[in-house]
Amino acid sequence: MNDIVDLASHRFAGFVAPAVDRAFVAGMRAGRDGGGAAASQRYGGPAATGFLVELRTRLAAPGGTVDEAGFAAVTRYRDPAECRRGMDRHVAHGMVHRRPDGAVTATERGLAFLDELWLVQAAATETLWAEHPDRVLRLVEALGRVLGYALLLAEEDGDGGAGSAFAAMAPPHEPDGTPPGVLLLNRLGTLRHHRADAHAAAWAAAGHTATSIVMLGAGPQRLAIELETNRRSAAPYLVLTAEERLAMLADLAALPG
Template structure:
C-alpha cells in the first residue's frame, strides 16, 4: 500500500468496516458473557437499553447527553419511539430527564453501568487474550484520534447536534482495563463517522429514512466517498505508517 492509498480519506473508508467488526465483536461478547443477565437483573432492555448505548457518557460523574446530542445519536429512530423508550427507562428509575431535556443516569442506573464496565472488562480480556501489545497500540492511537477530532470540532464550532461530541471523550476511570478502553474508544470513533455520514447524505438531499432505503449504486457510492472525506480529519494526525499499522492491528484482532 503506498502513500497515496494511505491518504486520510482513503484510510477513513478502509477503517470503517474494521472498526465496526471489532467493536461489534466486543459488544456481542459482552452481551453473551454476562451482559444479558445483568440487563435482566435491572429490568431488561426496556429499562436500560439506552444506558448501554450511552454508557461512556452517562457513566461519568455528572455525565449528561443533551437533547440535540440524543437526537443525533438516534437519528435513524422514529422520534416518537425514542421518546417513549426514554419515558419507560425514566419510569424504571434508570434514567433521569432534566427540565432542559438532557438525560443522565440515576443512582440505580449508575450502579448498572458500573457492573456493565466490569462485564466488558472480563469479556474483552478473554476475547483479545494474547494481543496485549496490539490492543495497547490501538488504545494509544485511538486516544490521539479522538483528542484531535474534538479539537477539530471546537475549531469548526461543531458542538451542537453532534453524536460524536455528545459522547466524546468516553468515561475512562483510573484503572480501566485496556480492553474496555479499546471497546469504548472504538464506539466513540464510530459516532464521528456517523456524523460525517449524516452530513454527507443531508448534503445530497436525503433524510434518515430515504438514505436507509437508498439501494447500492452510483448515488450511494458518491455519498460513501463524501463520508470518507468528511470523516478524514482526525487521521491527518497520524503518519502513513501509523495508519497502516492501525489497519493491520484491527484486522488481526479476533471477533
Template sequence: MNTVELAPHRIAGLLAPAADRVFRAGMLAGRDGGGAVLAQKYGGIAATGFLVDLRTRLAAPGGKVDGPGFAAVTRYQDPVACRRALDKQVAYGMLHRGTDGTLSASERGAAFLAELYQVHADVTEELWAGHDERVSRMVAALGRLLSYALVLVDEEGDAGGSAFTAMAPPYEPDGTPSGVLLLNRLGTLRYHRADAHAAAWAAAGHTAASVAALPPGPERTAIELETNRRAAGPYAALGAEERLTLLADLAALPG
C-alpha cells in the first residue's frame, strides 16, 4: 500500500471535495424535500436563514453562537448584509441576540429546528437508501475525527473567531438517525477545514475578499497546500486504511 498517498495532509485535501459533494447533496435534498415548505411555514428564508446555517448548535438546549463565532461562520459574506438579515430574524421572533451579539434560538426557532431535523431525517434516509452499512461506518469515523479535532483545539487554545469551535460538537439528541448524523458531522468537519483555509490565506496576506478573487495559479495552489497541512491534524485519529475507506465511502454515496 502506498502510505504516502494516505498521509493526513494528503487525505485532508482529497476528502474535502468529496465531503463537500455529499454534504451539499444532503442539504439540497433537505431544501427540495420539505425544507423550503417548512421555512415558509415560519416566515420564509428571511425568518429562518441563519437558523439553518447554525442548526447544529442552536438546536441544542441552551445552544449559543457568540459574535466572533458567527463572524467566522459567515466570513465570506457581507457583514452589513448579515446584520440586516439577523435583525429580520430577531424581529420574526426566531432568534434571540444578546447585547454582546451572542445568538440563540427562540422557542419558535427551536420548534423550527426540531422540524428541520425531521426533514433531514426523511430526505437522507431516501437519498442514501441501500447504503446503511456505509453510512454507519462513516458516522463512526467522522465521530472520531471530530472528537480528536476538539481535543487538538483545546490543547492549542481557542482565541475566539473559530467557525469550528462555534459549531462543534453538533447537537445529536438520542435517536438521531444515521443520515442526519452523517450530514451534520460532515458539515461540522467542513468548518474545521474552513478555519484552516482562513488561517492559510491570512498568513499569505489575503482577506476573505481578496482570496475569493484569487485566480488559479501558484499562489492559490500554495494556499491550498497550506490549508491541507493545517487541516490534517484530526486525521491522525484514523489509520491509513481507515482514511482510504472513508474516502471510498464518500465517493460511493449518491448525490
C-alpha cells in the first residue's frame, strides 16, 4: 500500500478530528434550528437547559449522573465559578438535582426536556443527512467500534477515570429505537470528548494550563502539542482497517454541514 492508503492511526487521528467536529456541529445546529431552541425556551431557555443539552447522553440515561470531576473536565476551558452558577440556575429551574458530593442528575422536568430534544434531533438529523443513509449507517457502525475499543483501553489502562470528559460521557445513551442520525450525532460528540482528554493531557505534559493553552499561538510548541494529541488519541482507531479509516474520512467529508 502507499502512504495515503496505509494511513497510520496517529496520522488518521489528526485528519479525522476536524471532520468529526464539522459533522457534529452541523448536526447540533440542525437540531437547534429545527426546534431545539424553541423547546429550550419552553423550559426556561439556555439558563435552564444549556448543560442538559451538553450532558444529554449521560443525563438522559436511567439514573444517569455526571460527577463533579467529570463536569469539570467537560467544561475545562470555562470559568469554574461561572459554570457552577450556571448549574445553580439549572437547579433553580427544577431541571437538575445536585447531590451533596456535587454530582448532578436530571429531574423529571429535565428528563421531559431531554425527551423532546431527542425527538427534535431525530427529525433534524434525518432531514440533514437524508441523502446519505448508507454513509450514516457506515459511520454509526465504525464509530461504535471505535468508542467500544476506547472504553476497553481506558479500562485496561486505568485511564479515563476522575477528571476525564470521556469517562463522564461514554458510552452515549442509546435506547432501543434510536434513529441512525441521533446515534451518529451522539457518537461523534462522545468521540470529541476522547480527543479533548488527549489534548488536555498533551498540553499539561508541556507545562500548560487550560488558560495558557488557549492563549498559545501558532508555532513549534503548538504543533508539538497537536502532534502529541494525535498520538494520545490514536489508539481507538486501531480497531479499523486502513480502508475503513479512509472510508470514514470520505463519509464524513460527504455529509452536508
